[in-house]
Amino acid sequence: MTAGRTLGQFYPVESPLHELDARAKILATGILAVGLFLVDSVTGLLLITTAVVLLVAASRVPPGIFLNFLKPVALIVALTVLFQVFFSREGATLLEWGFLEVHEGGLFRGLFLALRILLLVSTAALLTATTAPVELADGIEDLLSPLKRLRFPAHELAMMITIALRFIPTLHEEAQKITRAQAARGADFSEGGPIRRARAMLPVLVPLTIGAFRRADELAEAMESRGYRGGEGRTRYRELHFRARDALALAAAALVVIGGILV
Amino acid sequence: MRVELQNVRHVYAPGTPFEVEALRDVSLAVEPDEVLGIVGGTGSGKSTLAQHLNLLLEPTSGRVIVDGVDARTLKGSELRRRVGLVFQFPEAALFAPTVEEDVAFAPRRLGLDEEEVQRRVRETLELLGARHLAGRSPFALSGGEKRRVAIAGVLAMAPEVLVLDEPTAGLDPATREDLLGVVRALREGGTPVVLVSHDLDEVAEVADRVCMLEEGKVRAVGTPEEVFYAHPEASLAPTTVRVVAPLREGHPEVGRPVRFEETLSALNGLLEGRG
Numbered sequence: 001m002t003a004g005r006t007l008g009q010f011y012p013v014e015s016p017l018h019e020l021d022a023r024a025k026i027l028a029t030g031i032l033a034v035g036l037f038l039v040d041s042v043t044g045l046l047l048i049t050t051a052v053v054l055l056v057a058a059s060r061v062p063p064g065i066f067l068n069f070l071k072p073v074a075l076i077v078a079l080t081v082l083f084q085v086f087f088s089r090e091g092a093t094l095l096e097w098g099f100l101e102v103h104e105g106g107l108f109r110g111l112f113l114a115l116r117i118l119l120l121v122s123t124a125a126l127l128t129a130t131t132a133p134v135e136l137a138d139g140i141e142d143l144l145s146p147l148k149r150l151r152f153p154a155h156e157l158a159m160m161i162t163i164a165l166r167f168i169p170t171l172h173e174e175a176q177k178i179t180r181a182q183a184a185r186g187a188d189f190s191e192g193g194p195i196r197r198a199r200a201m202l203p204v205l206v207p208l209t210i211g212a213f214r215r216a217d218e219l220a221e222a223m224e225s226r227g228y229r230g231g232e233g234r235t236r237y238r239e240l241h242f243r244a245r246d247a248l249a250l251a252a253a254a255l256v257v258i259g260g261i262l263v
Numbered sequence: 264m265r266v267e268l269q270n271v272r273h274v275y276a277p278g279t280p281f282e283v284e285a286l287r288d289v290s291l292a293v294e295p296d297e298v299l300g301i302v303g304g305t306g307s308g309k310s311t312l313a314q315h316l317n318l319l320l321e322p323t324s325g326r327v328i329v330d331g332v333d334a335r336t337l338k339g340s341e342l343r344r345r346v347g348l349v350f351q352f353p354e355a356a357l358f359a360p361t362v363e364e365d366v367a368f369a370p371r372r373l374g375l376d377e378e379e380v381q382r383r384v385r386e387t388l389e390l391l392g393a394r395h396l397a398g399r400s401p402f403a404l405s406g407g408e409k410r411r412v413a414i415a416g417v418l419a420m421a422p423e424v425l426v427l428d429e430p431t432a433g434l435d436p437a438t439r440e441d442l443l444g445v446v447r448a449l450r451e452g453g454t455p456v457v458l459v460s461h462d463l464d465e466v467a468e469v470a471d472r473v474c475m476l477e478e479g480k481v482r483a484v485g486t487p488e489e490v491f492y493a494h495p496e497a498s499l500a501p502t503t504v505r506v507v508a509p510l511r512e513g514h515p516e517v518g519r520p521v522r523f524e525e526t527l528s529a530l531n532g533l534l535e536g537r538g
Contacts, residue, residue: 012280065279174355180319181356184348185416186340186372203368206358210402 009069010132015060017130022139024246028253029127035257036120044260045115051256052122059130069125070118077114084110137162138240141231155231163219167212174211178204264330264423264455266316266346267292271325273311273479285311287479288325293424293457298450300470300487301459304498308479309459310351313428316457317346344373347422351429353413357401362393362412365401369420387415390448392441407438414442425449426457431465443469467491467501467521475499488519506530 012018017025032048039045056066090105128136141158148154179189182203189200273286286308293299293316303309314320315327318334327334334342350356359365363384370380388394391411396404401412414430427446431439446456446469460466466473466487473490475483483490491500495508503526510517510533517533520526 177350178356180314181350181353182358183319183339184317184343184350185356185369186343186420187368188340188372203356203358207356211355 009129011059011061011065011129012132013060015058015130017055017059017126019245020130020249021240021242021246022131022135023142023240023242024249025127025131026136026139026143028250029123031250031253031257032123033120035253035260036116036123038257039260041260041263042112043263045112045119047260047263048119048256049115052119052126055126056122059126061129066122066125066129069129070121073117073121077117080117081110081114084113133165134162134238135240137165138236138238142240155234159231167215170215171208171212175204175208178207178211264345265292265295266334266424267328268312268315268322269326269328271312271315271322271327273308273315273320274323275311277323285479286315286322289476289479289481291474291481291484293455294472295455296450296453297471298446298456298458298469300466300473301457301476302461302463302466302473303476303482304461306478307476309461309476310428311479312476313348313426313457313459316424316426317343317348319343319348340372344420345423346426347417347420347424348426349414349417349428349430351432353417354401354406354409357409357413357416360400361397362388362399362401362404363397365412366415366419369416373420383419383421384415387418388412390418391415391445406433407435410434410438410442414445422454424455424457426459428459429461430458431460431462439465463491463499463501464503467503468523487521491521492519 032052036045036048039048056063059066085102085106086100088106088109089101089103091108092104093101094104094107095102131139137158140161141154144152144154144157179187183189187200187203189197189204191197192200268289268291271286271289272284275281275283275285289308289312291312301309301312311320315322318327318339321335329337329342329345357365359368366384366387367380370383375383384397385394388397391414393408393411393415396408396412401409404412410430414427418425430442434442443465446458449456450469450471456469458466458470470487472485473483473487474481475490475494483493491504492508494500495504497505500508501521503521503523504519507517507520507526507529511519514533516536517529520529
């Protein structure tokens with residue numbers, strides 16, 4: 001009930017992006033991701049930034065919640081900027097402070113990289129926020145199915161992803177329950193240094209791990225008792241449909257990237 | 264000890280599409296020396312209410328008063344020691360290599376000396392009929408044994424109020440009877456017990472007062488006979504009340520028995536009166 005909103009959470013509202021075919025969204029995310037690494041001009045990056053901002057608006061995910069999706073990478077972004085700013089000695093010196101020097105080139109490159117990472121994470125967050133986990137897994141399976149001929153276990157991979165995604169909120173809830181149960185027995189997870197705190201987590205981690213194994217067992221039994229035998233000949237309740245608008249979305253993603261490279 | 268909820272409202276995940284109002288304006292007191300039964304259907308807010316009694320969940324609005332003091336002004340650990348809370352399926356939180364050590368976790372956290380810790384472990388395991396399990400691994404026990412041990416793990420803090428959330432769910436009848444016996448023993452010993460349960464029959468057996476929740480609101484509070492005879496429908500009253508309630512039309516002298524033994528003697532009285 002109190003699922004944490006972290007990177008990769010489905011946000012169930014109605015929007016044009018939610019309605020797109022999962023495969024189109026996965027491919028478009030891939031195109032944008034590759035494009036982000038090919039684009040190396042400021043105007044190009046700003047073009048993609050504009051596109052991503054418009055997409056976030058179109059997804060109807062409230063901006064505040066969307067920013068929350070980006071929180072987990074805040075530290076990485078900050079480190080990247082600092083690293084570039086202090087260790088690159090390109091261009092005019094802007095600041096000098098002891099052995100630390102800030103150069104124009106470093107500052108520029110740091111901010112450029114930060115924006116690139118944020119955009120990359122934003123596109124991934126857009127994908128998971130607007131695509132139900134089951135559709136996402138079905139989309140991945142479909143996209144990988146040509147590899148089945150090479151004995152690539154596309155179905156199994158998709159099933160693993162589905163199950164993993166499905167159980168993130170469940171385990172999260174379970175962890176919360178156990179944490180509260182131990183708190184009711186006087187456990188305190190906030191006092192002491194890192195080692196003490198890690199030790200304090202033991203009464204939560206042990207039962208959580210045991211519970212996860214038990215769940216896995218039960219799930220396997222439930223799947224078998226419903227006749228699950230793997231992907232062979234298995235049909236789907238919800239079929240994915242690739243429509244004209246999905247093709248348009250892909251074309252638009254490609255255009256933005258090409259535009260970004262050319263300008 | 265007396266714990267009181269004043270106009271407590273609780274909203275889960277406020278401001279998101281998952282927002283749920285679990286408690287709406289609940290006012291209720293746990294009196295010293297009573298077993299208070301909290302009943303209601305799935306999703307009626309029973310468990311949410313239970314977690315407010317020691318502020319593991321904080322009210323969105325309203326207050327929790329412990330012996331006349333706003334619970335928010337008390338230290339969290341202090342409050343949790345005084346109001347012992349046993350969650351639903353508490354055995355999910357067993358973690359130590361032996362039963363003994365698991366039960367000792369809470370008293371050790373209180374900073375008691377080892378002798379006192381051991382004494383409490385022995386006594387609580389004894390009370391729950393699990394003394395013989397002390398050296399075993401909690402993971403190798405049966406469901407009923409695990410439940411006993413998990414409850415002992417909270418009782419070892421010697422709480423002044425014990426809150427049990429569905430303590431008998433999924434248990435065998437023998438363990439269930441034993442646990443109800445523990446509830447009675449605690450009450451005799453002066454520790455009030457809050458029994459949250461969807462099993463009306465067991466609440467009927469041990470409760471001095473009953474609070475009926477519905478969609479996060481208090482639908483009725485009072486003695487078991489008041490609450491259950493006011494709502495003798497199948498989903499709201501224990502079996503005993505459902506048997507007796509229709510008889511009362513022609514035979515008001517049968518009274519309003521709720522407990523099994525009471526009901527039996529009332530029905531016997533009725534039959535003898537006829538003979």
